[in-house]
Amino acid sequence: MKTGKYNIIHQNILTWYAEHGRVTLPWRNTNSAYEIYLSEIMLQQTQVKIVLERFYFQFLEKFPTFKEVATAPVDDVLKAWEGLGYYTRARNLHKTAIDTEGNLPNTAEELEKLSGIGKSTAHAVACFAFDEALPILDANVKRILYRFFAVESCNDKKLWELAYALYDKNNAYIYNQTMMDIGSAICTHKNPLCNTCPFSSLCQGKENPLSYPEKKKKKKKPIRKRTLVIYYKEDKYALNQNSERLLSGLWGFKQEEDFEMITNATSLGDFKQHYTHFTLEASVVLLKDKEQKSYFSIEEIHDLALSGADRKALALLESYCQ
Ligand code: SF4
Numbered sequence: 001m002k003t004g005k006y007n008i009i010h011q012n013i014l015t016w017y018a019e020h021g022r023v024t025l026p027w028r029n030t031n032s033a034y035e036i037y038l039s040e041i042m043l044q045q046t047q048v049k050i051v052l053e054r055f056y057f058q059f060l061e062k063f064p065t066f067k068e069v070a071t072a073p074v075d076d077v078l079k080a081w082e083g084l085g086y087y088t089r090a091r092n093l094h095k096t097a098i099d100t101e102g103n104l105p106n107t108a109e110e111l112e113k114l115s116g117i118g119k120s121t122a123h124a125v126a127c128f129a130f131d132e133a134l135p136i137l138d139a140n141v142k143r144i145l146y147r148f149f150a151v152e153s154c155n156d157k158k159l160w161e162l163a164y165a166l167y168d169k170n171n172a173y174i175y176n177q178t179m180m181d182i183g184s185a186i187c188t189h190k191n192p193l194c195n196t197c198p199f200s201s202l203c204q205g206k207e208n209p210l211s212y213p214e215k216k217k218k219k220k221k222p223i224r225k226r227t228l229v230i231y232y233k234e235d236k237y238a239l240n241q242n243s244e245r246l247l248s249g250l251w252g253f254k255q256e257e258d259f260e261m262i263t264n265a266t267s268l269g270d271f272k273q274h275y276t277h278f279t280l281e282a283s284v285v286l287l288k289d290k291e292q293k294s295y296f297s298i299e300e301i302h303d304l305a306l307s308g309a310d311r312k313a314l315a316l317l318e319s320y321c322q
Helices: 007-020 033-043 048-062 066-071 074-081 088-099 119-130 139-148 156-166 172-185 298-302 308-321
Strands: 223-233 236-238 254-256 266-274 279-288
Touching (some): 007 172, 033 048, 048 074, 074 088, 119 172, 139 172, 266 308, 279 308, 298 308
Antiparallel strands (some): 223 236, 266 279
16 A cells, blocks of 8 residues: 555546546557657647647658668658658657667666757656656646646746656556646646546645646747748749758748849749747749759659748649649
8 A cells, every 4th residue: 555645646547547548549559669759759849639640650651660760861751740840859850760770778867868858758758668657747747737736937947846746656657648638638728627637636726727837928929021932944943951940951942031022023922830939921922043053843842841831832833833
């Protein structure tokens, strides 16, 4: 019989997970550290539904093993990541595959040394793939901790202390999976369902959960106005491979900051693209020019990894060409 301050919570969690846990998720039904790690990376910025429907299986079909990621060109990995966004994740995944020769280490301490693997991801992979009894601290877990301990604001160091204080080290796998399930379905941002929550009996924030953590004023995102110029010669279009950190490795049309519309340029339309730190407001124009470096047919462009903005520009080009 275990004793401890949070025994009742740990018992509630085991019962709750047996009844409501998302046990059919594919990454909960594999021992492959690669598949678990891939899911953790994909889920960092993207909802489970989207990862399941559009990316996880498709990526694994292309790269069934981590060794195949290691031997693939980064362009192929970026192409498989296309549409998922936050492409640094794909570049780090590729680098990690190369650095480990397709064999992930089996401890959180070693995992955390690899590119793009933070402490929480290292703990998640070590716990889910290698049974290391460690807590995790993703955005959902943070929100539960803020509310459970009625903390309005604190830094990550303090949150890790709270995470260690609350977790069930005898059942770390189920505890961590439950934290993720509760965070996405019960202790949600706007409408926490405290009556059905396994933390409820000891939760210090349940009387007023929306007070925790305290709301920070959202800064208005700056707007970047650009012209995407699609240079062409005959029936081919110019694209460059990006070297900017955000979109490094992706192909794109030329972006001009101060493009002056000229009579032989054709306007194809406008679009907006939202990024984490800014919104791009783009006009797309078509312009004949023979001086660019690399030209591609539309079929060839479809085989390149493009950013979301460039895919929108491509759609405008295709509808113009029809
Ligand atoms: S009882 Fe309510 S506030 Fe507390 S963890 Fe559960 S859902 Fe969140």
